[in-house]
Every structure is written in C-alpha cells, then in structure tokens.
Amino acid sequence: MSRVFNFSAGPATLPEAVLEQARDELLDWRGVGASIVELSHRGPEFMAVAAEAEADLRRLLSVTDDYAVLFLAGGATTAQALIPLNIASPGQRVDFVVTGHWGKTSIKQARPYVDAHIAATGEAGGFRDIPPRASWQLSPDAAYVHITANETIHGVEFRDVPDVGAVPLVADFSSSIASEPLDVSKFGVIYAGAQKNLGPVGVTVVILRRDLLERAGQPRADIFDYRSHVKGESMLNTPPTWNWYLAGLVFKWMLAEGGVEEFARRNVRKSTLLYDAIDGSGGFYRNEVAVPARSRMNVPFFLADPALDKAFLAESVEAGLIGLKGHRALGGMRASIYNAMPEKGVHALVDFMGDFRKRHG
Ligand code: PMP
Numbered sequence: 001m002s003r004v005f006n007f008s009a010g011p012a013t014l015p016e017a018v019l020e021q022a023r024d025e026l027l028d029w030r031g032v033g034a035s036i037v038e039l040s041h042r043g044p045e046f047m048a049v050a051a052e053a054e055a056d057l058r059r060l061l062s063v064t065d066d067y068a069v070l071f072l073a074g075g076a077t078t079a080q081a082l083i084p085l086n087i088a089s090p091g092q093r094v095d096f097v098v099t100g101h102w103g104k105t106s107i108k109q110a111r112p113y114v115d116a117h118i119a120a121t122g123e124a125g126g127f128r129d130i131p132p133r134a135s136w137q138l139s140p141d142a143a144y145v146h147i148t149a150n151e152t153i154h155g156v157e158f159r160d161v162p163d164v165g166a167v168p169l170v171a172d173f174s175s176s177i178a179s180e181p182l183d184v185s186k187f188g189v190i191y192a193g194a195q196k197n198l199g200p201v202g203v204t205v206v207i208l209r210r211d212l213l214e215r216a217g218q219p220r221a222d223i224f225d226y227r228s229h230v231k232g233e234s235m236l237n238t239p240p241t242w243n244w245y246l247a248g249l250v251f252k253w254m255l256a257e258g259g260v261e262e263f264a265r266r267n268v269r270k271s272t273l274l275y276d277a278i279d280g281s282g283g284f285y286r287n288e289v290a291v292p293a294r295s296r297m298n299v300p301f302f303l304a305d306p307a308l309d310k311a312f313l314a315e316s317v318e319a320g321l322i323g324l325k326g327h328r329a330l331g332g333m334r335a336s337i338y339n340a341m342p343e344k345g346v347h348a349l350v351d352f353m354g355d356f357r358k359r360h361g
Contacts, residue, residue, distance in 0.1 A: 005345035008323030009152050009298060009336040010175065010195040013345075018249045037242045046241055050234070053248030060251055060259060061177075063184050063207055068230045070206040071244050076102075076174045076193035079204055080109035083170055083189055086217040086226045088114045088143035095119035095142045095167070099158075099293075100127045100151025101329060102172060113218055114143065127154040129290035133162050143215075144168045144188055150176035150295050152196070153327040155287070155334070157295035161186045168212060176297050177205070178254060179339060180264035188212050196297070197338045199247030202240040254339060263339045270337050270346040271296040277350040284357045302332035308360055309333070319352045321345075 006013040029036040032045055039045050054069050063069060072078075088094055094114045096107050098121040107116045119138050120131035138145060145164040150157040152175040161169070161183060168188025177192040184190065188209050195201035206226070213227050222228050222236070229236055254263065275294060278285045278301050287294065287301045303309055312333065316324050326332040337346055 002320075004320040004322050005341070005348055006323050007321065007335045007337065007341070007345075007349070009327070009334060010193070011201050012196050012323075012336055012338050013340045014199065014246075015250065015253045015340045018246065018253050021249055022246060036245050039241075041235055041239055041241050046245075049241075049245050049248055050239075053244060053251060056248060056251035056255060057205065060254055061182055061184060061207070066210055067184060068206075068208045068210055068213070068226075070204075070208065070226065070229050071234045071239060071247070072204050072206060072229060073202065073240050075201070075204055076172060076191060077105060077109060079191040079206055080106040080172070081113075082224055082226065083146075083191070084110040084113040084143070084218075085220045085224055087168070087170075087189070087212045087215050088218070089216065090218050091115055092143045093117050093139045093141060095136075095138050095145045095164075097121075097131070097136060097145065097147045097162075098123060099130050099148055099156045100154035101327075102151055102153070102174070103146070103148045106146055106148065106172060110146075117142070119145065122156070126288070127151065127156055128288050128293075130156060130158060130293045136162075138164060138167065140165075140167070142167050144170045146170045146172070148172045150174075150179075150297050152298050152336075153300070153329055153334075155289050155295040155298045155300040156293045157297065159292060168209065175336075175338075176295070178260055178263065179267050179297055181260050194243060194247050196336070197340075199250045200243050202243035203247055205247075250340075266343060267296045267337070267339070270341065270343055271299065273343075273346050273350055274299050274335060274337065277353055281353070281357055282361075284361050285353065297338055298334060298336045300326055300330055300332060300334045302326075306331070311360065312356060315356060316349075316352055319348070321349055321352055324349075 095117050097119050110116050120136040122131050145167050149171045170189040173190050173192040175196045178197050190207040192205050194203045278287050283304050285301050324333050326334040
C-alpha cells in the first residue's frame with residue numbers, strides 16, 4: 001500500500017492513525033461483535049461515542065456550557081439556510097461580509113427568509129483581501145452579522161475576530177475550525193461541515209450560543225428547528241453515525257497531538273513554507289491574496305504560464321501529490337493543507353514545485 005499526499009479541499013485527507021483505527025474497529029467495535037455503524041444510534045454504544053465526541057470537541061475548542069453543540073446532517077449549506085430560519089425574524093435584516101464564494105452562497109441560502117444586506121464585499125477586487133473593518137456598513141438592527149472565517153476557494157482568511165458590537169457574529173468555519181485557538185465567546189454561532197478539518201463529509205458541527213435559541217425565528221418544521229435538535233441531542237432523526245464516530249476519532253487524535261495550539265504552530269510552519277516557495281519563485285508561481293489575509297488552510301496559486309498547468313498536474317500526480325487542481329471558479333492550482341496534512345507533505349510539494357520550475361522555467 002502506498003498513500004499519496006492529498007491536497008484536496010474537501011473531502012480531504014484524514015489522519016492515517018484515524019483511518020487505521022477505523023479499519024481495525026470496523027467489523028467488531030470493541031468486542032461488541034458488530035460494527036459501530038450497524039448499531040442503533042440510541043443504543044448505549046453509540047450514545048457513548050456521541051457523548052464523547054461532543055465532550056472532546058468542547059475540550060478541543062474550549063466551548064463553555066452556555067453554547068450548545070450540534071452534530072447534524074445537511075452540510076454547511078443547510079446551516080446557512082437554517083441559521084436565518086432560527087435566529088432572524090421574517091424579513092429581518094442580516095448583514096453579510098463577503099470575502100469569497102462561500103459568503104455568496106450563505107446569502108443565497110438566507111435570502112428567501114431575510115433582508116440580506118451586503119455590509120462589505122471584496123468582490124470588486126476579485127476577493128483578494130478582506131474589506132477593512134472601517135468600511136463595513138453594519139446595521140444596528142440586524143439579526144446577526146455573517147462572515148466566512150476562511151474562504152476555501154479564494155484562500156482568504158480572517159486573522160482576527162472582527163468587533164461587530166452587540167449584534168451576534170455568525171461564522172462559517174468549515175475550512176478552518178480547530179486550525180488554531182479560537183475565542184468562542186466572541187461568536188453567536190459557529191458552523192462547519194466536517195469534511196476539511198474534522199472528519200468525513202456527512203456531519204456538520206453547529207456551535208450555538210444558547211440565548212439565541214430563545215429567539216422566535218421563523219415558521220419552520222420541527223426538523224429545521226435548532227431548539228428541537230438541542231433538546232433531542234442531535235438525534236431528532238437518525239444521525240450520520242459513521243461520520244460522527246469518525247469525527248470523534250479525529251477529535252481524539254487532535255487532542256493527543258497537542259490540541260489546537262500545536263496545530264496552529266504546525267499550520268504556521270506549513271503555510272509559511274508554501275507561501276515562501278511561491279513568493280520566492282521569481283514569478284513562476286504566484287498567489288494573489290494580500291499577505292495579511294492569506295489563508296493558512298487553502299493556498300490557491302497560479303503558474304505564470306497557464307499552458308504548463310496540465311504538465312504540472314500530471315507530474316505532481318506522478319510525484320505522489322494529488323488534488324492540486326484549483327477550483328473551477330478560479331482555475332490554476334490550490335493546495336489545501338488542513339490539520340491532517342503532515343509537514344512532510346508540504347515539504348514534498350515545495351520540493352516538487354522547485355523541481356518543476358527548474359525543468360520548465
Ligand atoms: N462553506 C465553506 C467555507 C466551504 O468550504 C464549503 C464547502 N467547500 C461550504 C460552506 C459548503 O459546505 P457543504 O458542501 O458541506 O454544504
């Protein structure tokens with residue numbers, strides 16, 4: 001068996017130790033004689049897995065009791081629709097700060113329910129920077145302010161939590177959750193699809209300040225009601241047990257590796273290595289994002305000569321590096337270097353890029 005370095009944006013590479021453990025436990029989970037995915041979600045075995053996953057995630061991100069933690073199906077996109085349904089009144093203003101593609105999808109999902117107001121957008125500049133805080137047109141009566149903590153396609157990431165005053169801040173952390181320490185108390189809602197930093201696709205983490213659940217929100221089915229999900233401990237209907245279990249293994253792995261502080265150090269080293277290789281390539285490679293807004297998780301880059309893109313991708317695969325093709329919206333290349341990407345993977349990528357430049361530059 002030979003595993004490659006996988007730079008896919010999501011679904012993304014998982015820690016090898018987690019995959020090995022899942023393999024070892026697949027047929028017979030801890031002597032039960034059945035797989036964890038074959039057991040009832042309401043049985044003692046899975047209930048224990050679920051409770052442990054929540055406790056571990058709380059520990060990892062220092063989430064206090066005044067926040068509920070949900071493990072739901074539907075992906076981050078569904079959360080983008082459910083959040084306005086739950087915490088904004090019909091037609092109420094919501095302020096969006098748009099720093100890339102996913103900020104736009106969050107507006108698309110909320111628009112049927114609220115007065116979606118673009119408080120600031122980096123679109124005119126091609127989403128290469130975060131609009132300065134002083135330029136944001138915030139509304140004092142907004143239900144919440146929405147940001148995308150890390151834009152997975154454009155590679156633009158907030159370094160600091162913006163101050164938006166008394167209006168709750170809602171943040172899409174799909175591609176950067178648990179990549180560094182986070183002050184949860186600065187947010188009303190944090191949500192993230194699991195398939196980048198937390199585990200396999202199929203489970204979505206929603207971290208909600210409990211007082212927001214007292215808001216009436218909008219008429220909605222019980223299954224769309226976060227209060228019901230909190231009351232039902234994310235088991236209002238059959239939850240994605242396999243995904244939840246695997247995410248739980250990833251949480252344990254992250255804690256054992258040293259927690260988010262340790263991953264922050266690794267992520268600084270990995271992203272610095274890669275950006276330095278790009279910036280030091282004499283223009284052969286380029287990343288167009290303003291330096292302070294550069295993502296530590298997703299690094300889009302372009303070859304000066306796009307005619308070389310095909311060769312770059314083909315040769316990278318031969319070198320054991322996969323998933324480097326950029327998103328179709330931007331073209332070029334993108335290296336996603338989440339927590340589970342080992343430092344030696346980024347070294348291998350940088351070595352390959354240097355070698356490719358020598359041969360084609
Ligand atoms: N937000 C961000 C930042 C994302 O990267 C993605 C997926 N790439 C989404 C939202 C949408 O997530 P999902 O496919 O889980 O709905």
